[in-house]
Amino acid sequence: MAEKPMNMSTEIPSNEDTHKEDIRCLTTLSHFGFECFPTQMVNKSIRKGFSFNILCVGETGIGKSTLINTLFNTNMKESKSSHFYSKVGLKVRTFELLETNIPLKLTVVKTVGYGDQINKEASYQPVVDYLDAQFELYLQEELKIKRSLSDYQDSRIHVCFYFISPTGHSLKSLDLLTLKNIDRRVNIIPLIAKADSLSKSDLQRFKSNIMRELTSHGIQIYQFPIDDESSAQVSGQLPLAVVGSMEEVKVGKRMVRGRHYPWGVLQVENESHCDFVKLRDLLLSTNMEDLKDQTHTQHYECYRRNRLQKLGFNDTGRNNQPVSFQEMYEAKRKEFQAQCQREEEELKHMFMQRVKEKELTFKDAEKELQDKFEHLKRIQQEEILKLEEERRKLEEQIIDFYRMRAASDPPQTPACTNVKKDKDRKK
Numbered sequence: 207m208a209e210k211p212m213n214m215s216t217e218i219p220s221n222e223d224t225h226k227e228d229i230r231c232l233t234t235l236s237h238f239g240f241e242c243f244p245t246q247m248v249n250k251s252i253r254k255g256f257s258f259n260i261l262c263v264g265e266t267g268i269g270k271s272t273l274i275n276t277l278f279n280t281n282m283k284e285s286k287s288s289h290f291y292s293k294v295g296l297k298v299r300t301f302e303l304l305e306t307n308i309p310l311k312l313t314v315v316k317t318v319g320y321g322d323q324i325n326k327e328a329s330y331q332p333v334v335d336y337l338d339a340q341f342e343l344y345l346q347e348e349l350k351i352k353r354s355l356s357d358y359q360d361s362r363i364h365v366c367f368y369f370i371s372p373t374g375h376s377l378k379s380l381d382l383l384t385l386k387n388i389d390r391r392v393n394i395i396p397l398i399a400k401a402d403s404l405s406k407s408d409l410q411r412f413k414s415n416i417m418r419e420l421t422s423h424g425i426q427i428y429q430f431p432i433d434d435e436s437s438a439q440v441s442g443q444l445p446l447a448v449v450g451s452m453e454e455v456k457v458g459k460r461m462v463r464g465r466h467y468p469w470g471v472l473q474v475e476n477e478s479h480c481d482f483v484k485l486r487d488l489l490l491s492t493n494m495e496d497l498k499d500q501t502h503t504q505h506y507e508c509y510r511r512n513r514l515q516k517l518g519f520n521d522t523g524r525n526n527q528p529v530s531f532q533e534m535y536e537a538k539r540k541e542f543q544a545q546c547q548r549e550e551e552e553l554k555h556m557f558m559q560r561v562k563e564k565e566l567t568f569k570d571a572e573k574e575l576q577d578k579f580e581h582l583k584r585i586q587q588e589e590i591l592k593l594e595e596e597r598r599k600l601e602e603q604i605i606d607f608y609r610m611r612a613a614s615d616p617p618q619t620p621a622c623t624n625v626k627k628d629k630d631r632k633k
């Protein structure tokens with residue numbers, strides 16, 4: 207840093223006014239005092255490194271990876287994504303980048319299979335869940351007694367590039383549905399992807415249509431700060447029309463990033479060809495810090511407030527009186543204990559009721575079985591008596607028969623004796 211003359215008021219005795227030309231003006235060799243704070247902060251930040259998290263939402267093959275590669279000179283793409291995923295997924299990649307000794311940890315999350323399903327109603331849900339999950343992780347860290355937010359790896363998404371298909375007409379219903387569900391959770395920068403497929407006039411009309419639709423549906427996109435000149439100008443140019451390419455094409459004597467077509471070369475970094483340079487400047491040069499700031503102060507705060515309110519916490523109690531966190535916690539704990547006790551008693555009561563019911567059922571079943579047994583026993587005894595009676599009658603008939611035979615045949619036969627013997631044995 208350049209040396210600066212010392213900026214201090216020096217008291218000069220009035221009687222020495224005439225000797226002013228003798229006073230030596232000293233210059234400091236380095237900064238001192240509180241003017242060094244910015245330098246300290248810059249040094250600390252560089253030592254710590256920077257991090258930034260981007261979410262890319264857009265249909266398969268719309269140019270998400272190519273744009274990120276063009277912006278950061280990374281190599282995001284591994285292979286072509288399939289169009290046949292049954293649901294939308296998210297792919298997370300982290301890059302450790304270095305630019306003139308400034309380290310940047312860049313995390314890129316991109317959708318996979320977005321817009322490929324027949325029923326697109328649930329396509330936005332994985333995106334919403336991911337955004338909320340990162341807020342929840344931060345909230346959990348914040349609520350810990352031993353928290354370490356200074357070296358916490360913040361995974362909250364700082365900006366969402368929403369890639370709009372270059373249809374030239376209007377937004378699709380899936381675009382509206384997703385944007386409506388994520389606009390309170392993340393800073394959205396809408397982008398018209400593959401803008402080289404639209405003519406200049408079509409592009410301008412398309413941009414106006416999109417902005418009209420976003421406004422009429424009440425969708426909030428990232429508001430670029432108006433105190434910065436370039437950011438203030440951009441609001442009339444949204445959504446930015448981007449073209450991505452890692453290809454080096456020869457234009458005159460220079461090699462430039464571009465896309466080579468039979469009719470000529472589209473230069474990615476030429477502002478009259480597309481808005482890529484505008485996007486790069488707005489994102490990297492001017493608004494990276496503001497995007498992080500908005501994420502924390504606006505979107506995370508909103509999540510935190512809703513989450514704590516859902517848990518039953520409030521800053522004010524009945525009669526709008528302020529309540530301390532401790533009081534609220536105690537009240538909640540008591541309420542929870544009372545509820546547990548109520549539920550325990552209810553369960554006990556239900557258990558006793560069911561035991562009684564079961565006992566009654568068993569008793570009824572036992573009585574029924576006993577009655578059945580008695581009935582069968584009675585039937586069996588009656589059967590025995592009946593059979594006994596029949597046997598007695600048969601034996602009488604046999605005796606009668608032999609008696610009649612003996613009467614018709616006077617001399618005694620051994621057979622008759624045998625029958626008599628049989629009868630005696632049975633008795």
Ligand SMILES: Nc1nc2c(ncn2[C@@H]2O[C@H](COP(=O)(O)OP(=O)(O)OP(=O)(O)O)[C@@H](O)[C@H]2O)c(=O)[nH]1
Pocket residue numbers: 264265266267268269270271272273283285286287288317318319399400401402403448449450451465
């Ligand atoms: N015309 C044109 N083609 C592009 C542009 N950006 C990317 N492409 C091409 O589009 C194809 C898909 O690009 P990717 O960057 O892989 O798209 P993606 O959205 O990451 O694809 P998935 O990961 O498969 O969803 C590639 O052939 C790119 O060369 C662009 O701005 N204009």
